[in-house]
Amino acid sequence: MSDTTEQQYSTSQLQHITDALSNGMYVQVRKTLHNMPACDVALVLESTPSKVRTELWQLIDPEFHGDVLEELSEDVRNGIIRNMVPEKVADAVEDMDTDNLVELLRTLPDDTVQEVLSSMDFQDRQRAEKALAYGEETAGFVMNTDTITLRPDVTIDVILRYLRLKGDVPEDTDTFYVVNRHDKLVGYVPVTKLLTARTDMTVKELMTKNAEGIPVEMPERDVAKLFERYNWLSAPVVDAENHLLGRITIDDVVDIIREDAEHSMMSMAGLDDEADTYAPIMKSTRRRSIWLGVNLFTALLAAAVSDLFEATLSQLAVLAILNTIVPSMGGVAGNQTLTLVIRGMALGHVSPGNSKPLVIKELAIGALNGIIWAVLIASVVALWKQDVMLGAIIAFAMMINMVAAGLAGATLPILMQRMNIDPALAGSVILTTITDVVGIFAFLGTATLMLMP
Amino acid sequence: MSDTTEQQYSTSQLQHITDALSNGMYVQVRKTLHNMPACDVALVLESTPSKVRTELWQLIDPEFHGDVLEELSEDVRNGIIRNMVPEKVADAVEDMDTDNLVELLRTLPDDTVQEVLSSMDFQDRQRAEKALAYGEETAGFVMNTDTITLRPDVTIDVILRYLRLKGDVPEDTDTFYVVNRHDKLVGYVPVTKLLTARTDMTVKELMTKNAEGIPVEMPERDVAKLFERYNWLSAPVVDAENHLLGRITIDDVVDIIREDAEHSMMSMAGLDDEADTYAPIMKSTRRRSIWLGVNLFTALLAAAVSDLFEATLSQLAVLAILNTIVPSMGGVAGNQTLTLVIRGMALGHVSPGNSKPLVIKELAIGALNGIIWAVLIASVVALWKQDVMLGAIIAFAMMINMVAAGLAGATLPILMQRMNIDPALAGSVILTTITDVVGIFAFLGTATLMLMP
Structure with a gap:
């Protein structure tokens, strides 16, 4: 309970350590790290690029390696352990609480776990093997056995x-x-x-x-x-x-609560929720590419829908200019609903038993949104392009897409949960595909019907 | 510590209560609510539409109103209190801990607070007024004074x-x-x-x-x-x-941790982080409309950029069809970076002192992403539209937009934090505006240069 002005403190400390390191003042860095609590050392490691991190790790007294490993996030910890020989890992984890030890072992590749286990003394190994037998991310996994x-x-x-x-x-x-x-x-x-x-x-x-x-x-x-x-x-x-x-x-539960709450946000952007802020470039690029690949596919799908209306677009370039507005509004409105429902599920407010009033409510909001933004966009377009008919067409498309957005945003996560798919991970991309396709169809389709001979 | 099988338990219980209520079995509902712990009653209220909520509230023993109010989220609690006479509120909050009482009073309209305070007995009022003097969302605000x-x-x-x-x-x-x-x-x-x-x-x-x-x-x-x-x-x-x-x-801190972690996700969708899942339709629509209004403006801005290239678009409809792909990919890549940096800031990993390596890293990822997706989209477009030149143009635009996305995603939140703007709230919309504008400019601009006579 020594340090209460943490934010400034650790930032300036980090600056100090980074500067000293780049000036080759290793002795001083070693001393500074030695005098910091393990949780602060972990924060310093998490706040530095992976290259500097390796240098810093060498400067930490091996006796404290275990304490620091306990405090590190999974991603950063794995990066460090992968560079250590198994005996060193076994030494470092010797004094860990069972729950932390098991959590650490659980995240390592299987062969490393076996090597670390066989480097442990008998009692520690027995304790670890027993705890490892419990299912991942269960109560047995986070519990401690040192109970009076x-x-x-x-x-x-x-x-x-x-x-x-x-x-x-x-x-x-x-x-x-x-x-x-x-x-x-x-x-x-x-x-x-x-x-x-x-x-x-x-x-x-x-x-x-x-x-x-x-x-x-x-x-x-x-x-x-x-x-x-x-x-x-x-x-x-x-x-x-x-x-x-x-x-x-409770101290272990606090970590679970934060991870759980962060999970939705990170998943919705297609990021692993344990992602290391300073992960190596190749690793980050590889991880994010799945999400970008899925998005490329859906963007091409939307383009293919536009492609159906090539004849219309080639005659009326103004439609090409306005074509992105309706899908964009639908995407934002749908994502608002989706985010609200996903959070409601995480808090236990939304379950199959009480989803009906929620879907009805979100549909009503979608309809209301549709009216509001239809009127607005119709006025803007009619004034900008001096074309009342065009305003009416985009207004009609907006109405349809806003209702579709509300419906999709509310029902998608409920359906996905029933199918055991994580709605935070895949919900957003499916929703955007729906609002893109519906939006483009509604706008270009109506325009083709009304404006083409 | 009585109930450990909560998920099934409360869901079926909720179903049971809702059914009984719609069948007019008020006595039974009253009895069920009476036998539930306050935190579960709060969950039931949070999981029902606002109309049913009012009915349920009437059926809760007034003696337990205070306990239930303590457990409710701010948004839901305010909705309930607004329908209560101040004397009833004063009665309900009589036995509350100081921290919960003050939190509750803080969220009420000023005149209601005065009415509630004047309905309290002297000692309670003094206790409340003293605690109210501390700044909102400070340590003084969440502390308890019952210390030995x-x-x-x-x-x-x-x-x-x-x-x-x-x-x-x-x-x-x-x-x-x-x-x-x-x-x-x-x-x-x-x-x-x-x-x-x-x-x-x-x-x-x-x-x-x-x-x-x-x-x-x-x-x-x-x-x-x-x-x-x-x-x-x-x-x-x-x-x-x-x-x-x-x-x-720690029990009060756990709530702060969850709210803090949820805040970014809700803000990124333009939702108030205390938003009630079952809030009335008009209220929800009003709240979300600000965000939709901002998005309409940025969508129109993107349309205005396309408008600059009307001559090109009217000659080459294929450009209109492909025009959404580059902005879409830039938006997703940029949002990944943005989400990562916002979370890094929340965890204390990112600060002005160590942002440089992060920006460099995200720029490098942007460049790498640019190369990967440029090659891919070039191949797809060249094959689909049988036009190698068009493939080269969209690849070039993709490269530029991916680098812009990495740069904007990494620097925007850091700049905004320095200017004391919440990056979770405004970052995403500014980022998307940038990737839309850059993407459209790069694609249609290059196409105009290369393909137009």
Whole structure:
């Protein structure tokens, strides 16, 4: 809790480190990095181009490699680990919490994982292999196993004496879990209750009973929603028979919440949500090219629709000039609806059961938008091109495309979710294809009907 | 910690409530709502159209109105409060935590706030007015004042006896703060340390010294970053003289983190980030129309650029057909860069000090993209239209626009941040304008030069 003026602090520090590095003052950089908390060192690494990053990594005391790796985002971490020999990785991860260790191992290529595992000592390897057996991005994946458990029939006095003897408790312990002799979860006692309770009470008298644990296979995103909704600081994780397996703490959940919230935004631009801001050029280009390829295909599709009206376009160049307006407005309106629905789904507001009023509402907004922007564009075009008929045609196309945009924006994500396709990833491109095709058809089609002999 | 199978649970429950309501089974709905935790009732309200919402609100026991209001998102809450008489609002908010109360009052129209305040009893009013004096969205705004403080010279034994006498501690207490006799913050003691420490030790011996508090005027977004970075569960808030004013707990920070992460995505679509998924049609239409209006203007600007080449377009209809491809690809590539940079800024990876390598990197990606997609589009067009020259022209335009997209996507958000404009809100529309104008100019301009006599 030392540094509270972080923004300025770390920016100037970063500048300082980068300058010192480019001047070859390695000793000074090493010293500066040594005096920073691991989370700040991670931020410095994430804020530098991949080449500088490699140099910086060499200057960090190997003893702190593990701490820094824990704080790094997946993409940046993988880039660094790929350049390390497996023994070094094994050394670095030795002291990691299980949850962080497993998360790290999970993101590595399989052969590297095997090499790292075989470089570990027996106990660490066993711990890691057990945790790796849980499904990716599940409760088992993010839980920690360093839990203090209490037995129901013990008195508070005994517990307090035991804790004083032990001298400390695992990090971020806010609740002790109570298990019976079969290790099944039967209740919990907040740490603060041990402070305020009479010492002759038993755990059984003090505990909140019938606590349900989080099933070990629950997806981490659902775990995060529960934490967010019920304001938990930690929660017990259990197997199908209610055996206590570990606990999840809020600090890991915060990361999931941020990643979850960022996911939609990054996906909608066709970017991997763990993407490294300073990733190497070739890697970034390759990653983004899929999205650009899909877009080229849809742009060609739109061009092919225009191509159907070549005869009209060759006679009336003014149509070519105005041809982009209706698709563009439809795209923006549709994306507003799409974004709202995708966010509503992420927050749990939209589900198959209550989607009907939402679709009706968005259709109504589309119709209203259609009227507003049809009137406006008709006036602009009629004045600009001195052609009332042309204004009427573009207004008609605008009406149709705005309704199509509202309908597509609201129904697409709901349909895609039902088909288990991520609407954030593919929704935007399909929507734009629809609004482009409908917009061009409506405008050039109507124009052909009305203006061509 | 009762309900862990939330997704199915609340969806079927919502269906059940909606069905019962439309069948006029008010007593049953009232009973169901009564048995749900406040956070779930809030979710039900957020998941229903505004009309049904009003009916549901009537069926909630007024005693729980306050709890539910605390859990609701700003937009939905305001809609409900606007329909309540101020005395009822005052009754509902009576038992709220200071931070939630102030957050609620802050979002209400000024005259409603005055009415609510004057309906409160003296003590509540004083508490609220004091907290309202802090700047909006600052640490003072989200802090709680129910902190237990310790004095340095007291022994642990005395504290434990005091706590047992008191019987409980404020919710989410994980740390006790230590103040001197002038109420200045001098250190802190985690709750768990009181359990493990020898009881004859003094607070002074046990505490972590020199704890810096969060300045009361720090923006809440920066507070959230600190929590996220240092994995805090709570943190003390101090004034300029280091007097302890209160504490911020992780449960409030989690909301800020989600809102902050969502903000960029919603802003990029021109949506208010607190927007209610089921807001009334007129309200939604009005809100979204600003964005559509801006887009209409930029679409007309692009049309005006095409208009400059009317002579070319009227002779070569094929140009009209292909005219949308280059702007579209530039828009997608530019938006990828823009999204990445905006997210990098939010995470603190991008700052004026280290933006140069980022701009260079994105320019290089733009150039690489330009080459890839130029070759591809040239081949497609040459084959489709049987015209190698046309292929070469569109390839040239693609090259130029991709570089422009990379440059604009990387520099725009950095420039805008320097000018204190939110890049998430305005970046995308300015970027698209640039890629449209450059794309059309490059394509039609080159075509005019090369193909026109």
